[in-house]
Structure formats: structure tokens, C-alpha cells
Amino acid sequence: MGESIRVVIESDDGHPVCKHGPALLFERRIENEFQRFYACSAYRDQNECPLHVRVDQNEAKLQDRHLLTxxxxxxxxxxxxxxxxxxxxLKESTFERSYCHTCHTFLIASEKISNAHKHHTIQKSITNEQIQRPTxxxxxxxxDKREAQYFFSDESLKCFGHIFKRLQINKIVCIGAPRLHEFLKYHKSKLHIESILLDLDTRFYSFHNRDGLCDFFHYNMFNNYFFGGDEVQMKFHQFLQNANNEKCCIFTDPPFGCRTEPLVSTLQTISQTYRRLNRSHDILPIFWVFPYFMEMYITSLMPEMDMLDYKIDYTNHETYHSGQDGRKQGSPVRIFTNVPSHLIDLSIVNGYRLCKKCKRWVSTENQHCDQCKKCPSKNGDTYVHCKLCATCVKPSYRHxxxxxxxxxxxxxxxxxxxLQLKCMICLQKGHNETNCHKWFAVCGKNTKEITKLKAKSxxxxxxxxxxxxxxxxNENTCAKRKHLLDEISFLNQCYNKLSNIHYTVTM
Incomplete structure (x- = not known):
């Protein structure tokens, strides 16, 4: 069976603490043995943060709690x-401003020749434009397992701004999305959108906390931890409160190598806080940027999230952008959102069309399939319909x-x-439908009869x-499925009479 690790979501009271806040509880399964341990929420590599405490080491559970203070x-x-x-x-001229990339701090004229920065990487002549747009x-x-700062292209930022305007959103919580935050600030007079930035990178203190305005909070998205304590968290809660028909949303661009369970917990906690503060049952709109091939990891935990068919470009990623040296099918990065997809407008972006049958915007190569009743492509290719699978597949695939x-x-x-297949009938792993002996026993068919049906197909x-x-x-879309299998579905979880446990539907 091998080894698997999952995050156990629970209150972090009593968890050991490192400089990145309360640790997460992990459970490792090796064959039939289980081990639980605490580890850093922000850094998966112990070379980056050495915190690693086994649950049975009770004397260590409360270690370093003073780090919170x-x-x-x-x-x-x-x-x-x-x-x-x-x-x-800001009082200095452009030519007398420098920035030390080694120390992550500004230098002014009198400090430029300081021996402390003699062998450091210094960038000179920092303009007002650069101060306003530090990324x-x-x-x-x-x-990718830590900060993973890939910055959105200007085209993607303009698209985001257009989406927010059409949805009449005027307050945005940017979690790990510094370039979006500075874009919104820079174009505030045009977009009329307020924003705050929650990020682990303390360099942004230099750019987003001045003139008595606080719009950057040092924050860990994986344990919902505000480093500034209750005082800072109170300011965040004040931002979440709506007044005068304000409409708030969350926009997050986490590292692509992150665990989704703790981030989902954070988003759900913020959503609950939002409803409590506003004494409302309104849903807090969420926009989560992630690669399309990670869809299962989001939707299995948040079934209300739908993947939009908009390819997000970055300026500093090797292949996640348009152009000759980019990925052939375009960037694999998408937006997952709980906003109904028919409300998302992509009319200002080249390469997209409104599918009248799906009632949503899709990329031009994503052609509607009348048999599947949807525009099926997810990876930037034009999918083809396989009659033997009864579904659309990548054009490079063969039956x-x-x-x-x-x-x-x-x-x-x-x-x-x-060995990796999941049977569409019993939902168990390791065989296909033509080898589902549990179902053969129920339906009264034997292997020989099933082989004949397969040959007929x-x-x-x-x-x-x-x-x-x-x-x-196919069996996954059969209209009689629920009746024949006594199947119960709730969100993305399914249970039927052939299964002994609940399974997440990923087909």
C-alpha cells in the first residue's frame, strides 16, 4: 500500500509553535501503521524549518509557545x-534611493557607502513607480513548496479587474497575491476597489504600510495566523465588514506545491467570520488560482468551486505564459471560484468565446460536445469524443x-x-467495469457474458x-445508476451498496 500523509484539521490550541506560527498536525500511514506528528505549516522541508514533533512526545507539545508573543x-x-x-x-530624490536585496531594506544617500552593505546586492535609483509597484x-x-512568488502578467491583471468590476466587487482580500494588490492600489481611481494584502513575505512592510494606512498584514495562510496578534486580526475583521452596499471577496494565489487541506480550512474559517460579522448568510466570493491538473484536490474539499476556462499568465515563470517559449497549450493555471461561471465575463480577452449552450466563456479551441453536453477541454487542447469511453478525452489519447x-x-x-484505475461501478481501485465481480454477482452476469458485451461494444x-x-x-453517467446501486451522493462524496466505505468521485 505504501506511504501516505494527510493533514488532520483541528484546533491548533496546544500545538507546538515555530517562527511561522502554530504547527499543523500530520498523519503518516505506512502499510497498516499510523504515526501522528506536528510540523511547520509554511515549510515542508525540515532544512527550512526543523520543527518536527511526534504526538506521543507530550512534553514537547507546548514547546516554544513564547514564540507567539x-x-x-x-x-x-x-x-x-x-x-x-x-x-x-519618499523625501529623497530618485537618485538618492537604493534598495538592498540582501537585507531587504531601503538605503538613502547617507547610508549608501556603509560597510555593512559593501558586498550586498544593491539596486540604485528606485523610482516612485517602483515603490508603488514593488514586484x-x-x-x-x-x-513551489514555500513562497513560490510568480507574478501575474499585466494582461491577466486587467482581466481580473474587469471580472471584479462586472461583479460589482469593491473590496478584495489578496492572500498571497502581492501583484494583484499593488495593481488594485495603482488603479484605485479607475477601479474603485479597496484591497488588503495578507502575505508571509515581510518585505511588503516597506511598501504597503505608510501615511497611517495599514494594508499589509504579515500572515500565514496555512494556519490562518496573524503575526501581529489580535490587534492586527481586528483590523482585518473591520475590513471584512460591509457597509453601504459594499461587496467583498477573497483572491488567493498559493504555492502550487502546497497542501490544500489547511488552505481550505482557512478559507472556510474566513467565510464563517465574514457571515458572522455581517450577520448574513451571503456567500463570500472566493477566487483560487491553481493549475487545472490540481482540480480534484480543490473540488473534493470544496465541491462548490468551479474551474474557469481562463489561462493565467505569469511574467517570471519558465513556461506558464504565452509566447514562443511558453507552454504549447498555454498556461495550465486557472481560476477556481464559487461564483457561478455564467457571471464571469471574459469579453475583453482575446482568444475566448461565449458558448451559448454552456452559457459560459471558454477558450476558442474548447469546442462544445453535444454528446457530453459541455465544453470539455481543460488543458488547452481541443478534446475529441471517444464513443467507446462515452466521454471526451485529450486528442493525444487512444482507446x-x-x-x-x-x-x-x-x-x-x-x-x-x-492498478491505478477506479471502477465506475463500485468506485474501488485496481480494476475496470468489465472486471467488477461484485457487480456481476448483483446483476446476475458472469465473466463470459460481460466479455461478449464488451466485444459487442x-x-x-x-x-x-x-x-x-x-x-x-458509460456507467458514470447512467440515468439508472442511483436506483441500481442504491447510491447516495452528497457534495463530491458517494456511497453505494457495492462499497464498504465512502469514496470521493474523481472521474
């Missing part, structure tokens, strides 16, 4: 010091009669592939559903 004091002091420094910087000159932190699925042609090995070139034995659809 230390974090608060350091955060507040840093915010104050950087605010004062920025006031000095245009700050060096990005690009470890394998042995596996009873469309698969990649290159290096395809049936035995290995079938191949002969007529259309799939014969092994639930109702009618051609033209």
Missing part, C-alpha cells in the same frame, strides 16, 4: 520601523480495449495502468453501459 512584537516593530524608513525614502523590481521567491479506457499511447503498460463502435446494458453512455 515574540512573533507579535517582531511583526509590530518591523511594521513601525519600515513605515518610518519609508517616510525618509516589478523585488527578486521573487520561487520555491485501449484491454484497459477499457483512453490512455496515452507512449509507454502504456496495461498491467500497471489498471467494440463491434458497433459504441459503449454499452454495464449497469443498464444500453449503448451510448
Amino acid at each position: 515574540e512573533n507579535k512584537e517582531n511583526s509590530l516593530n518591523l511594521a513601525h520601523d519600515q513605515s518610518i524608513l519609508m517616510q525618509k525614502v 516589478t523590481f523585488l527578486r521573487s521567491l520561487s520555491n 485501449c480495449n484491454n484497459c477499457w479506457r483512453c490512455t496515452q499511447i507512449e509507454n502504456h503498460q496495461c498491467n500497471k495502468y489498471q 467494440i463491434k458497433i463502435g459504441r459503449r454499452i453501459c454495464l449497469l443498464c446494458f444500453k449503448p451510448g453512455h
